[in-house]
Amino acid sequence: METSVHSWIPLWACLASLLAVIPIVVLRKEPFLREGATFVAGAVKLVLVLSMLPLVLGKKTAIECTLFQITDQLSISFRVDGLGLLFALVASSLWIVTSLYSIGYMRGLNEHSQTRFFAFFAVSLSATLGVAFSANLLTLYLFYEMLSLSTYPLVTHHQDKEARTGGRTYLCYLLGTSIAFALPALIFCYAKTGGSLQFAPEGFLAGHVGHVAALCLLLLLTFGFSKAGLMPFHSWLPAAMVAPTPVSALLHAVAVVKVGVFCILRVFTGVFGLEFLKELDIASVISWVAAFTVVVSSLIAMSQDNLKRRLAFSTIGQLSYIVLGVSLLSYHAVAGSMMHIAMHAFGKITLFFCAGAIFVATGKKYISQLNGLGKKMPFTMGAFAIGAMSVTGLPPTGGLWSKFYLIWGAAEAGQIVLMCVYLVSSVLNGVYFFPIVYRAFFKPLPEGEMPGLKEAPTACVIPLTVTAVGSVLLFFVPGLLLDLANLMFVSTPPVTP
Amino acid sequence: MADQSPVIVVVAPLFAALLAGLIGMREKRACLPLTLLGLVVSLSAAIVLFRRVLAEGEVRYFLGGWDKPLGIGIELRIDTVNGLVLIVIAIVSLISAIFSFRPHGQRDTEKNMHFYILFLLLCAGLFGITATADAFNLYVLVEVSSLTSYALVAMGSLRRGTVAAFNYIIMGTIGASFYLLGVGYLYMQTGALNMEGIRVVVNQPDVLASKAVLVAFVFILTGVWIKTAFFPLHGWLPNAYAYAPTTSSTLLAPLMTKVFVYVMIRIMLSVFGLVWVFEHLSWSHIVVWLSVIAILAGSIIALTQTELKKMLGFLIIAEVGYMVGGAWLADEGLWGFKGAIYHIVSDAFMTSCLFIAAGIFYRRHDCHDIASLDGAFKRMPLTMTGLLVGGLAMIGVPPTCGFFSKWYLIRGGIDSGHWGYVVALIISSLVNAVLFFRIFEIAFFGKKPVEHADHGDSHGHGEEHAPAPAEPTGQAPMPTALVALMLSAGFILLIGIFNGQIMEWISLTVDPLNPFTKTPPL
Amino acid sequence: MREFFESYIVPYFNFWVYVILMMIGMFAMITKNNLIKKLIGMSIFQTAIILFYVSLGVKDGATIPIYFHEHKEESHAEGTSEDAHHKEEESSHESVGPGILTDAERKQAHLEAGDHTPHGEAAGHAVNPDEFTNPLPHVLMLTAIVVGVATLGVALAVCQLIYREFGTLEESEILTQIKQSNHG
Amino acid sequence: MGMRILGFIAVFVTGALLTYGVADFPKWGDPHSPANAGEVSTYFIQNTKADTHVPNIVTAVLADYRGYDTMFETVVIFIAGVAIMAILRVLATIPPGHQPVQYDPRKKIAYDPIISVTCRLIVPVIQLFALYVVAHGHHSPGGGFQGGVILGASFILIAITSNLRSALRRFSEKRFIFIACAGALIYSGFGLTTLLFGRNFLDYGVLSKIMFDTDEVMARSHSMLGVEIGVMLTVTAIMFAIYANLSSRGALRGGL
Amino acid sequence: MIWQFDIIILIFLVITAVISLRVRDLLSASMIFGVYSFLICLLWAEMGAVDVAFTEAAVGAGVSAVFLIATVFNTNRRSSD
Structure with a gap:
């Protein structure tokens, strides 16, 4: 993707939800209008993101715009490429669904401070899109921090003791690691490259740092973006489960954690460049940390009885x-990730x-x-x-394809042990999910409990149906995603061992 | 009048103060408009002046027209660095004046006239300090600003404020006297009082190794460090700022220490010259390690404080450590030095914002304890927003200015290989994060969080029935106070966004003097 | 010993005394318990610095920095005839020396300005700088004295305030009272 | 005790530094030391007469060459007065708990008619001398500052020997604040006037345009006198104000 | 300038400074401080700094001492050190 065009669409896509805060706050006395504003913003956002699709996918051009020029090389700017668009697409489409769901959920539970909830929800979506569209590491960091902060009121929405401790852990981990690790790494990169932090397919650090410095930077950046939940900086994620479920759903299945891995993807592909990392041969450190996290988190997930906590640990593994x-650096593995x-x-939002x-x-x-609820x-x-099938990677769900690619990639990289890690953990996924399904459908409902039990409000049921259908659909049409992922490899030939 | 703008900046508040004294005896209400008028004139003159500096380069102004030979009269010399600082002082003091619409926390409520006279003369002193190019004139203006600030601190209604003011006087006098002594040594060795005159002589080979010049440097530096509250010499600051009247501390806290950091920078830049300071002296390691201690000590002591303003006071000490350390990093591109200057600008607004917010809380609660802020987000959303912006800037979250100043300072640290400094900066950011989130948490949750036994069945309260904390006793915030708060919060963001431009301006002055580049310094 | 005395103590006697006074003042400022004593220490500290400055400006064989009037010329010459000789010798080669001003220009300006009252030698010859003590430190120190008295006044006012609040001027007692009020 | 050790250390370090520096000092009284033979002081000695027509070099440097410094020096005095009033003055509304102790010093100190009468005779002489010091500052030691202090001291003497009330009757609070401001305004007003004539601040030469029959040099000389009068007014008022406040604990009643 | 005179005054200066700081009666301390100021003013007059001496005589020996005494009268005359 060498060509690029200038357009303000990314900015508007990013701002759409931020501007929605104003009507949300203004209309706080009119719940219906307030939520209408959320929907309108969501629709506008999705349309804007979709409108970039033909340009990026069809003409293979990136879309760029610069907000502020800080120094002649450094700026706050947006650049939409395949990976960014893929992520933006996922985030913005799921926002609409989640909005619907949160209406059902919040009204169903008659929660307090709903205006604040919707407002910060919108802000965090903006931050997410900002991360997705960032053209350089500084912009990325800016929106990353904005996301950490704007989700804090959501995580601690209940304002009780549990929320307080959860929120404290949440911020400690996210802000702590980003300030302690990512920020110095950022400035170090800046100092090393002489002022440029612009993502480049071949990596802007390539040729600027030595072996040791590169390893330090890689570790600092990977652990600095601890939203990715890599052990040992994972415990914020279970702690954040004190949040209302829509928050957990969108933010801790889609926005926040995916921003974490997205950042790491950017670090690998944009900052270092796959070629450069291969040359340095340092990525395997990350591979082993990740493999450890995959296995251990699956094991922990098995022991959790709280449903949301189990899902949280599952998320850590999947991330x-x-x-x-x-970190395997092979074409299929990267595309798969x-x-x-x-x-x-x-899968997880469902x-x-x-x-x-x-x-x-x-x-x-x-x-x-949960006995007999089915x-x-x-x-x-x-x-x-x-x-559950999608997350485990069973057909007919989309999860199959990505797992397939990942395992293929592992084999391609010649890492048989890591391939086995994928396989084993997939089995473990099945082990911790299917007992739930079994329990719900095949165990009897306990005697005399909840005689009037019925489905949740429609506003809750529709979204989960939609996303489940989406998971299945992705099994049949994974092409779009694959094309977008492939865009990242156009300029550089796929790395093969 | 553009030719005369350098002096107008300084004397406009002076005239306003004298007029306030003449008129204020009869008509008390005239004081505030006069204050605003004087500061607005200063601000506009400062802006005109800065544009002139950008257009023509350094502006030199000879008082009394005594322009030759150099140093006969007193000279004002404005380059982009102090032009910028002048504008910052003007804006911050204007914001503070807006905030002081109804002075608060004074022992005697009838002393508005005295307050505004002192306020204006403090501004005049600070403007003068910033503009002057004469080492002795600097001393006189330091005393102008010091005396006014002693009085502004001592006007507080709290009993401990008086003791704090006394300590402030003692320490301040030692600081100013050390500076005076240092200038005397310099005068003895060089026969000049004009900064440029001194620099020329000091850098001559036969004077270069003079012990007396070295002693002069040590005395001047120590004196200025006492005034900036650099760590082991900080004793006077926390109590003085914490127990000063609210309206005084919003002016003193953002400006006093920052202006004296500027004085240190000006002395390094103009009186001794960077060649002398960095190449002849090569003390940068010692000073940077001292600043590391200052940063860590300030941050850690701040953690133990339970009073908001006192905590902010210790944070200022840590911030002073940032600036002093940054200025002494001596990296090749002088990023630390320029970062320190940028931090003067950003820290002025950060501190202004935080102290204004703290002032509003104090007015509301009649109590400085952090614990009294419980549930403040609900009660005073705007004020908390201001505090939030200030806090985030202190932590260094983009796009606030605090982030960018850390950015440049850390870059300087990396370039010069002072890892201790970089680590200290990061630790202090983390400590700031802990400090401010502790406050935000208290403000967000309330002292006694509502217990939800089980969400399943206790979701009783809708939006209207949120738990209402006990109403505080003080007065509601003035609308002007909120305006001031929003202004300074806005500037925090603006300065962050336009940091590239500001750094460019700073570089215009600093880069030609860089001793590490090939071009010989002027 | 004698040599040390002559080379270090005697020529710098003023400076040594100023060092001693300064140390006395500073010590009192830091260690004295009574606030008024601290302030007396502060004043001593400041006068020590003034002493230093004034000592800087002293010139051997020079007089006070005021131009002589015509009618005083004689008495001056009588009183310090040695000075006058010295002055004459100096001024002869001073006028052609590398002065910063061109004397001729100055004189011209002076005449043009309509100065018809030639006072002493100032109008006739260029003034020999060795003849008068250095006026600049004096000017500076006038300011410093003023600052000193201003600071003293403000500090005394604060002292009275402290006495009003605490009923004592002893630092230790004040600190005890503050501690008590913090606990109580 | 800790303070004592700290004091010793601080004093020792300072003393060591000072001693270290003394080695490089020029010999005492050396006319050719950098300070004494420097360009600046040489210029003052040689050109003051031609530039300003003032025989007392110190006055000329003080009020003209470094007039900006002196303006702020006046401001420092002004600040001291305002500051003391701000700190100490007890105005009408006193928060409860801050009532000053009421006492009558007359009960403690005997009132002596001899002293009172003698001083009443001396005071006019002192005041006359003060005015002389100001007026003659161009030619002899003295000037606005010294004169002001003496003039202020004469009022202080009235307050000491008779009582504060009779001194305040001559020089009330409103009056001394007004005079202090006016004095400083006279000084800065000279600066402002030069600005209005388009010259630099405090460049008195230009005032020859509005002064009757003077050239630039004489204009400087006369302006210096004007400025010194401004200084005198401020200093007089403030010195008395400081004394009045300090002696009566800010009540301006009773006194010593 | 007579250096013998000079040295005598300087020695007296140090003595008065020490005494004024040692005396426990603050009124006496203020008075001795006045003496100190007067001595230093003599010294300056003798060094040729007449203006400084004049000012110091008026300010240091005169007004400062009066201010100190005024404060001592209004507070406490005894000092613990």
Whole structure:
């Protein structure tokens, strides 16, 4: 993707949700109008993102715009390429669905401070798109921090003791690592390259740093973007599960964690460049950390009884799939990890929606309480089964393709052990998800409990159905995602061992 | 009048103060408009002046027309660095004047006239310090600003404020006297009082190794460090700022230490010259390590404080460590030096914003404790927004100016290989994060968080029934106070966004003097 | 010993005394318990610096920096005839020396300005700088004295305030009271 | 005790530094030391007469060459007065708990008619001398500052020997604030006038345009006198104000 | 300038400075401080700095001492050190 055109569309796409804050706050007394504003903004955002698709996918040009020029080389600017657009597409399409879901959820539970909730939700979406479209490391960092801060009020929405400790952990990890690791790394890069932080396909650091410095930078940047949940900086994610479920769903299945892995993808592809990393031969450190995270988090997930916590640990494992994939540096692995962003997003958000729907309908949080729910809530639990399949990587769901690519990539890179890690963890995924499905459909409902039990509000059920269908659809039409991922390799030939 | 703008900047507040004294005896209400008028005139003159500097380069102004030989009269010399600082002083003091619409926290409420006279003369002193190119004139103006600030601190209604003011006087006098002594040594060795005159002589080979010049440098530096509250010499600052009247501290805290950091930079730049300071002296390692101690100590002591303003006071000490360390980094591109100057600008607004927010809280609660802020987000959303912006800037979150000043300072640290400094900066950012999020948490949750036993069945309260904390006792914030807060918060963002431009301006002056580049310094 | 005395102590006697006074003042400022004593120390500290400055401007064989009037010329010459000789010798080669001003120009300007009252030698010859003590330190120190008294006044006012609030001027007692009020 | 050790260390370090520096000092009284033979002081000695027509070099340097410094010196005095009033003055509204102790010094100190009468005779002489010092500052030691202090001291003497009330009757609070401001305004007003004539601040030469029958040099000389009068007014007012406030604990009643 | 005179004054200066700081009666301390100022003013007059001496005589020996005494009268006459 060497050519690029200038356009303000990325800025507007990013601003669409930020500007929506104003009507949301102004219309705080009119819940329907307020939520209408959210929808309109979501639709506008999706349309704007989609409108970039033909240009990027069809003409293979990147879209650029510069907001502020800081020094002659450094700027706050946007550049939309395949990876960014892929991520933006996922985030903006799921926002609409989540908005619908949150209306059902928040109204269903009669939560307080709904205006604040919707406003910060919109802000975090802006930050997410900002990350997706960043053209350089500084812009990326800016929006990364904005996301950390704007999600804090969402995570601590309940304002109780649990939320307070959860929120504290959340910020400690996210802000702490980004200030302590990412920021110095950023400035170090800046000093080394003589002022440029612009992402480049061949990596802007290539040729500027030595072996040791590169390793330090790689570690600093990878752990600095700790939203990716790489161990040992993962414990914010389970802690953040104190948030209302829509927040967990969108932010901790899609926006926040995916921003983390997206940043790491950018670090590998844009900052160092795959070629350069191959030359230095340092990525395997990250591979092993990621592999460790994959296995350990799956094991921890098995022992969790709280449904959302289990999902959280599952998320940690799945994120590390992506990190592991990109650190393998082989073409298929990298493409697979890009696709996995989308595939996992659809699968995991379905699972979270289901967890929320169960909570709204029955008030149950624990897996051991779910016996026999499948008969009473067929849609919810059916969607749950599909989501579980997608995350595990079973057909007919989209998860299959990304896992397939990842495993292929591992084999391509000649890392048989890591390939086995993928396989084993997929099995573990099955082991911790399917008992839930089994429990829901085949175990009897406990005697005398919840006689009037029925499905969650429609506003909750529709979104989870939609995302479940989406997961299935992605099995049949993965082409779009693959094309977008492939765009990242046009200028440089696929790296093969 | 553009030719006369350098002096107009300085004397406009002076005239306003004298007129306030004449008129204020009869008509108390005239004081505030006069204050605003004087500061607006200064600000516009400063802007005119800065444009002139950009267009023509360094502007030199000879008082009394005594222009030759050099140093007969007193000279004002404005380059982009102090032109910028002049504008910052003007804006911050204007914001503070807007905030002081109804002075608060003074012992005697009838002393508005005295307050505004002192306020204006403090501004005049600070403008003068910044503009002057004469080492002794600097001393006189330092005393102008010091005396006014002693009085502004001592006007506070708190009992401990008086003791703080006394300590401030003692320390301040030692600082100013050390400076005076240093200037005396320099005069003895060089026979000049004009900064440029001194620099020319000091850099001559036969004077270069003079012990007396070295002693002069040590005395001047120590004196200025006492005034900036550089760590082991900081004793006077936290109490003085914490127990000063609200309206005084919003002027003193952002400007006093910053202007004296500027004085240090001016002395390094103009009185001794960077060649002398960095190449002849080569003390940068020692000073940077001192600043590391200052940063860490300031941050860690700030952690133990329970009073908002006192905590901010210790944060200022850490920030002073940033600037002093940055200025002494001596990296090749002088990024640390330029970063320190940029940080003067950004820290002035950050501190202004935070102290204004703290002032509003104090007015509201009659209590400085951080714990009294429980649930403040609900009660005073605008004020908290201001505090949030200021806090984020202190932490260094983009796109606030705090982020960019850290950016340049850390870059200087990396370039010069002072890893200790870089680590200290990062640790202090983390400490700031902890400090401010502790406040935000208290403000967001309230002291006693509402217990939700189980969400499933206790979702009782809708939006209207949020838990209302006990209403505080003080007065509601004045609208003007909020305007001031929003202004300084806005400037925090503006300066962050236009940091490239500001750095460019700073470079215009600093780069030609860089001793590490090939071109010989002027 | 004698040599040391002559080369280090005698020519710098003023400077040594100023060092001693300064140390006394500073020590009092830091260690004295009574606030008024601290302030007396502060004043001593400041006068020490003034002493230093004034000592700088002293010239051997020079007189006060005021031009002589015509009618005083004689008495001056009588009183310090040695000075006058010295002055004459110096001024002869001073006028052709590398002065910063061109004397002729100055004189011209002076005449043009309509100065018809030639006072002493100032109008006739160029003034020999060795003849008068250095006026600049005096000017500076006038300012410093003023600053000193201003600071003293403000500090005394604060002292009275402290006495009003705490009923004592002893630092240790004040600190105890503050501690008590913090605990109570 | 800790303070004592700290004091010793600080004093020792300072002393060591000072001693270290003394080695490089020029010999005491050396006319050719850099300070004494420097361009600047030589210029003052040689050209003051031609430039300003003032025989007292110190006055000329003070009020003209370095007039800007002196303006701020006046401001420092002004600040001291305002600051002391701001700190100490007790105005009508006193918050509870801050009431100054009421006392009558007359009960403690005997009132002596001899002293009172003698001083009443001396005071006019002192005031006359003060005015002489100001007026004659061009030719002899003295000037606005010294004269002002003496004039202020004469009022202080009235306050000491009779009582504060009778001194305040002559020189009330409103009056001394007004005079202090006016004095400083006279000084800065000279600067402003030169600005209005398009010259640099405090460049008195240009005032020959509005002064009757003077050239630039004489204009400088006369302006210096004007400026010194401004200084005198401020200093007089402030010295008395400081004394009045300090002696009465800011109440301006009672006094010593 | 007579250096013998000079040295005598300087020695007296140090003595008065020390005494004024040692005396426990603050009124006496103020008075001795006045003496100190007067001595230093003599010294300056003798060094040729007449203007400085004049000012110091008026300010240091005169007004400063009066201010100090005024404060001592209004506060406490005794000092602990």
